[in-house]
Amino acid sequence: MSKQNRHSLLATAPSHILWTVEHNGIRIFNRQSDRHYVLEYPAAAVWDLLIRKRSIAQLIPILRAIQQVSAGEAVALVQQCLKDWHQQGLIEIEEPDGESVDHHPVQ
């Protein structure tokens, strides 16, 4: 997979995942495991932008500005979030053609 394709990955929340915007971040509820997660910033912004179908390529400049970090640091944050949320079963990762794939590290 090319670097460009990896940056075009999309994340979606499975149907058993509910989430809501709260004052300081985002609250996620996994109906399968009956567990709650609270995402504070900057992770809350990553979740919001990914779930709203922003590709990673679109997300990075926004995240850089929000967090005032370098592109490398923004990519690292996204990578960590994707890894954690995928492991927790909070997201599925798709390629732009809609095919569901296992987690790919973002470079």
Next chain:
Amino acid sequence: MPDLSDRHIFIIPVQDKFLLHAPLLKLSALVNRSAAGAIRAALASGAAAENADSRLQPLLDVLRQPPLLPPAPNGAEISPAFLGIVTTRACNSACVYCDFGAPGASGRAMDLQTAVAAVDWYARLLKQQEKELLEIHFFGGEPMTAPAVVETVVHRARLVAARERLTPYFEISTNGLCGPALLAFLGDYVNRVVLSFDGREDIQNLHRPLRGGRGSYPGVFAAAQYLSDSPAQLVIRCCVSQINVDIMEDTARWFCETFNPSLINFEIMQPVESAAAAGLYPPDPYEFAANFIKARRAAESFGIKTVYAADLSTEPVYTSCPVGSDTVIVSPDGRISSCYLLPEKWQEVGLDLALGEMRGRRELAINPAAVQNIRAMVTNKPRCEKCFCRWSCAGGCHVGNTYPGCSADYSDYCRQTRIISACSLLDELNLPEMADTLIDDREALPALACRESDRLMEWEV
């Protein structure tokens, strides 16, 4: 002995009665001619209570109190009512009466670093001034044609607010034509969405076509439906021309039946060349005022409030628009002003509403002298001095209505505002039936709307 030059006590004819209105004393009353004359005489002479009708004594006691001027922005430092972000001047609509510079505007969106610098500057200022509400309004063009700017500002503001213990509040003025995903974003994050929506399909498509001439109605209808069910407060902003002025009541009822707005805002269209070329003109002020009151009644029956920007305010004000309340508006190119209109608009009438500029892409530099000049400008309104709306409308738009050197005569905007404000006073006095009678009285309306001076002490009894 009261100051005989009492300029803050007004008397307004309403058919065969009079509204006594002293906004700086928070007093309003409906009186007959004889009572109005007695009050005037008592105040002019400083007469003892016993010389006036004893039933007027409570009114006289209040009217003899010193007036309380509204709090004004003061101090050397700017104290913004809110931070405005013009994300872009570009727009995906082609509204025939647009005067925000969208036709022909460049598609340039605000640099994300500029947007973040504005948010950070505002948050720092609020902390210094020990304020809590981090209030940000988005304007355009169409702000959602630059969604990354809106997303960046919202998330940066929420991040900073969480860190600094501030409360974020967002408002956007939009046409709603941004697609489901971005509408969902607005519904989730923006406290108040002001949706430009002029009514049923024929009016909406006539007033607000898309580029290329297609109708905007289906998209805006869908947006209004979505936002009605979202956590955001939906405000429908309906622009009125001579075409839809006589169906305002029906339009208000339709909005209430079809959507779930928290407010409906009616404003008149601006007289611009493109509108005239399309055969659209501002409505007759008397028709607008009368139909606004009818629309208000229709919406009230659904429990929904209808507003007009220059209507009576709950507290006396020096300005009813962002200009003069220290508002800071950042343009896509980093220019900072107190008005969201294009600089050319205010420069045309000799105003300088610039407040400062970005230094590089990271610092906002506000010019303290500019802040003081704008504060002073809004308090100097010769046309408004004798008008009972002096402390509510306060001149309306400082660029379009009461710019320095403008005519001392009332404009159509003034006339409609005076009628609407008088009806609002009657409503406040729990006399809506009088307001309803007044708006159908074509002799009483001009007597009220065109009166040169409302000052009680200048009244020829």
